[in-house]
Amino acid sequence: MIDINKFISEHITFRPESFFKKDLEKHHNQLSEAISGKSVLVIGGGGTIGSSFVRELLRFRPQSLVVVDLSENYLTELTRDLRSTHGMIVPETYITYPINFGEPVFDRVLEKYGPFDIVANFAAHKHVRSEKDQHSVTALLENNIIKAERLLSKLAVNPPAHFFCVSTDKAANPVNIMGASKKIMEEVIMSYSSLFPITTARFANVAFSNGSLLAGYLERLMKVQPFSSPSDIRRFFVSPQESGQICLMACILGASGDIFFPKLEDAEMMNFKDITISFLKTLGYETMICSSEEEARYEATKLKPGSKHYPVYFFVSETSGEKTFEEFYTDEEVL
Numbered sequence: 001m002i003d004i005n006k007f008i009s010e011h012i013t014f015r016p017e018s019f020f021k022k023d024l025e026k027h028h029n030q031l032s033e034a035i036s037g038k039s040v041l042v043i044g045g046g047g048t049i050g051s052s053f054v055r056e057l058l059r060f061r062p063q064s065l066v067v068v069d070l071s072e073n074y075l076t077e078l079t080r081d082l083r084s085t086h087g088m089i090v091p092e093t094y095i096t097y098p099i100n101f102g103e104p105v106f107d108r109v110l111e112k113y114g115p116f117d118i119v120a121n122f123a124a125h126k127h128v129r130s131e132k133d134q135h136s137v138t139a140l141l142e143n144n145i146i147k148a149e150r151l152l153s154k155l156a157v158n159p160p161a162h163f164f165c166v167s168t169d170k171a172a173n174p175v176n177i178m179g180a181s182k183k184i185m186e187e188v189i190m191s192y193s194s195l196f197p198i199t200t201a202r203f204a205n206v207a208f209s210n211g212s213l214l215a216g217y218l219e220r221l222m223k224v225q226p227f228s229s230p231s232d233i234r235r236f237f238v239s240p241q242e243s244g245q246i247c248l249m250a251c252i253l254g255a256s257g258d259i260f261f262p263k264l265e266d267a268e269m270m271n272f273k274d275i276t277i278s279f280l281k282t283l284g285y286e287t288m289i290c291s292s293e294e295e296a297r298y299e300a301t302k303l304k305p306g307s308k309h310y311p312v313y314f315f316v317s318e319t320s321g322e323k324t325f326e327e328f329y330t331d332e333e334v335l
Contacts, residue, residue, distance in 0.1 A: 046071050
């Protein structure tokens, strides 16, 4: 068994406490005043960032919470997690819906439970692999731009006091369709910022988030399959908790039109290869470096209880469509 949060703190972020702890303490009263007793809608709330936002939000006692997500399984796990967390107070009006926020049924949810004081949207295509062909690109643009604009046009009828929509570091100087779609999304939602308060946030990789390479390691372990990782990629990381916290602060504390991002130093970037080796060492394994995926798969067939080595294939990444470095803002943007 491994404590993922402890591993992230000790081997990835190297922060013994949240990066945003002091900010949260400083603005606690302001956050409490804005959230306590209020009605909240969270879209895409079953994923890693959305569910982390929900957990941070509930510390401030909203009156009601409606969570929408395409994944019924994510919503089920969110509910189980909230009910199982010591000290977590779930409002009496807590409702989850496994629906698409772009479908007519979502409009009926808005009509029944709205208007909302706070609306946060985490429903987005976030991975470059989502642009592999014209069909996936169409879905990406529909989700990241068109549905986001439709949502705002509906909310404008009865505007919330706070609206937040998650973005990505890839929106700064985008080099791929996904990043460009989020940059356009930022511009689209900000066109409503004179009507009601709108904010967003760009941030780095969320360690062990759903669908990430690191989260995939947990699946590979359970299935006794080898690891595969780029040897040359370095990235900034935040913990799942930190991802929820920066989104909450952006949502409540930001002025309309603001884009939040974490102020991280280049020295804080981590190499996936180093993380992989540390992860296996924490589990009691030495890394068995294989020269090919086929060799790694074969070595995995020989794994038994008590094995001391775990097969890993490290490769040089294909960087087309990806940046060789990370940035959160451009020289043209006002800080």
